Amino acid sequence: MSLAELTDVVPGKRIIYIRKSVVTSALDYAKGNPSDEVVGVFRAYDEWPFQEFIPITNILEEKGGEYKVHPQEIMDAIKDTKIIKKDSNCDVMFFHTHPNWLAYPSMTDINEAAFQGYYSIYSIKYDEFNAFYFDGIMWKPRVLCVC
Numbered sequence: 001m002s003l004a005e006l007t008d009v010v011p012g013k014r015i016i017y018i019r020k021s022v023v024t025s026a027l028d029y030a031k032g033n034p035s036d037e038v039v040g041v042f043r044a045y046d047e048w049p050f051q052e053f054i055p056i057t058n059i060l061e062e063k064g065g066e067y068k069v070h071p072q073e074i075m076d077a078i079k080d081t082k083i084i085k086k087d088s089n090c091d092v093m094f095f096h097t098h099p100n101w102l103a104y105p106s107m108t109d110i111n112e113a114a115f116q117g118y119y120s121i122y123s124i125k126y127d128e129f130n131a132f133y134f135d136g137i138m139w140k141p142r143v144l145c146v147c
């Protein structure tokens, strides 16, 4: 089976390609604020891999167990993307951290997901980084391939 076939399964590609340098940027940013939930966006341009990490401010006063994104920063980060134009959702992967919990979606994450698309969660406590595709109903685990 070709790479194109493996990754072009609807709904939601099974394998997500991401550059090692942007994973390092995101995890360094997370580890620099280990007691806060930090937030960001991975961007791809035309094709995978994801090749840019854009940190987004968590505007909550108490950042230890939740986040709320800075509305202007998130719009600036995704305004020219396919996810906004509703063409595709492959050029954005949302990122946030769980300081003291597993790298799986919390009830808040499930209830408040704004977009159908790719999400990633890094657990500071367990040093685990997982990705998911949210199809509007279910959160489906995805393989992150760091390249």
Ligand SMILES: [Zn+2]
Binding pocket: 096, 097, 098, 104, 105, 106, 109, 121
């Ligand atoms: Zn969460």
